Every structure is written in C-alpha cells, then in structure tokens.
Amino acid sequence: MESKQPSPKTFNFKSGVIVETNKDRITTTAPxxxxxxxxxxxxxxxxxxxxxxxxxxxxxxxxxxxxxxxxLIFSKMIFSKINMESQxxxxxxxxxxxxxxxxxxxxxxxxxxxxxxxxxxxxxFSNKGYYVTIGNxxxxxxxxxxxxxxxxxxxxxxxxxxxxxxxxxxxxxxxVQQNSNLDxxxxxxELLNAxxxxxxxxxxxxxxxxxxx
Numbered sequence: 001m002e003s004k005q006p007s008p009k010t011f012n013f014k015s016g017v018i019v020e021t022n023k024d025r026i027t028t029t030a031p032x033x034x035x036x037x038x039x040x041x042x043x044x045x046x047x048x049x050x051x052x053x054x055x056x057x058x059x060x061x062x063x064x065x066x067x068x069x070x071x072l073i074f075s076k077m078i079f080s081k082i083n084m085e086s087q088x089x090x091x092x093x094x095x096x097x098x099x100x101x102x103x104x105x106x107x108x109x110x111x112x113x114x115x116x117x118x119x120x121x122x123x124x125f126s127n128k129g130y131y132v133t134i135g136n137x138x139x140x141x142x143x144x145x146x147x148x149x150x151x152x153x154x155x156x157x158x159x160x161x162x163x164x165x166x167x168x169x170x171x172x173x174x175x176v177q178q179n180s181n182l183d184x185x186x187x188x189x190e191l192l193n194a195x196x197x198x199x200x201x202x203x204x205x206x207x208x209x210x211x212x213x
Contacts, residue, residue: 011157014147015129021160023167026134028142035142042165043135045158050131050145057106057117060125061099068095130154134161184209 008022017030027036055063071092075085109116127147132154134142146154185206192202 009160011153011160013144013150013153015145015150017144017146019134019142019144019157021157021164023164026142026161026164028134028144030144035140037134037136037140037142039164039168041137042161042168043137043141045132045134045161047130047132047146047154047158050129051122051126052129052145053121053126055121055125057102057121060121061103061106064095064099064102068092068099071095132157 008020011019011021013019015030017028017033020027020029023039025036025038026042028034069092071088075088075092078088106117108114129145129147130151132144132146136142188197188202188205191197192199197205
C-alpha cells in the first residue's frame with residue numbers, strides 16, 4: 001500500500017516570510033532571502049523567544065534630551081501663540097531632568113552590572129518574536145524571525161516538518177518484507193526440486209507469499 005502523500009501548504013508569517021512545503025522540499029522566501037531544503041535532508045525543528053532592540057538606551061536618552069531642549073527653545077516662538085507656553089516649558093524641563101536621572105541610572109547600572117537599562121530597552125523599545133530554525137543535515141539551516149502572533153502558525157509548521165521528515169525516512173527504508181518473501185520463494189523452489197513438496201503445495205505457498213506484498 002502506498003503512503004499517503006502530504007498535501008502542499010504555504011505558511012505566510014506576519015514578518016513577511018513565506019514557507020512553502022510539499023513532499024519533496026521546503027522553500028523559504030523573504031526580502032533578500034531564499035533557501036530550500038530537500039525533504040530527505042530535514043533535521044530538527046526548533047523555535048526560541050527572540051528580542052530585537054529598536055534602539056539603545058543611550059539613543060532613548062538622547063531623544064528625550066533633544067525633545068525637551070526643543071520644547072524649551074520653541075516654547076515662546078510656537079506654543080505661546082496657542083497659550084501653551086508654560087506647559088511646553090514644564091514638559092521640556094521634565095524630559096531633560098528625566099534624561100539626566102536615567103543617565104545616572106545607566107552609569108550605576110553599568111558599574112554594578114544589574115541589567116536594569118537592558119530590561120527597560122527590551123520591555124519598551126524592542127520587537128519581540130521567535131527565532132525559528134528548520135534544520136538541514138548539511139548544516140545549511142533555514143532561519144527566520146516570526147512575530148509573537150505567529151506562534152500557532154509555527155506549531156503547525158513544526159508538525160508539517162516532522163510529517164515530511166517521517167515520510168522521507170519511511171521512503172528510504174529498504175523493502176524488508178519483499179526481500180524476505182523472495183527468500184521464502186527460493187527455499188520453496190529448492191524443496192520442490194528436492195521432491196520434499198509437490199507442485200500443488202508449492203503453488204499454494206507461493207500464492208500466500210505474493211498476497212503479502
């Protein structure tokens with residue numbers, strides 16, 4: 001009986017990555033990225049949480065300071081016309097003061113290695129998702145970044161990959177049963193030639209063995 005072939009499926013991730021699977025290969029396409037793995041070369045599949053920082057802590061402080069300074073400079077020129085000069089000045093001083101305080105926190109954090117600034121950036125100024133790896137036996141893996149919302153799609157892709165891998169291993173397995181039946185037929189022929197069994201017995205046994213294939 002032939003094994004049921006898996007149906008082709010396309011996985012569209014929110015990060016713009018497209019993974020196409022069929023019984024022969026897995027192809028991944030993205031901007032400036034294209035890679036294919038043959039089903040017989042599939043290895044392990046894994047995904048781990050991934051955090052990509054959009055800016056550094058120093059970058060955050062610099063932006064706060066510049067915005068606060070601009071509010072102070074243009075409070076009379078722009079905000080006075082809409083009666084918001086005092087509010088603009090107030091927020092300008094707040095931002096500059098907060099930037100200075102956070103700068104001191106960064107210095108202390110860097111000296112004591114507490115990881116405070118890194119946690120702030122990771123929680124508020126980073127993109128979070130999953131780092132997905134489709135293993136290749138040759139080591140030329142497919143590696144993609146997926147968003148948090150893609151978790152169910154990642155799990156579905158994982159099931160598909162292991163389905164293809166299992167089918168490839170099954171197709172590569174030698175036909176043990178068929179070889180065993182051929183050996184049995186040879187033994188029956190020897191028994192027939194030696195006169196131990198007659199033609200009728202030989203035909204019956206042969207028919208039984210052929211029906212097992």
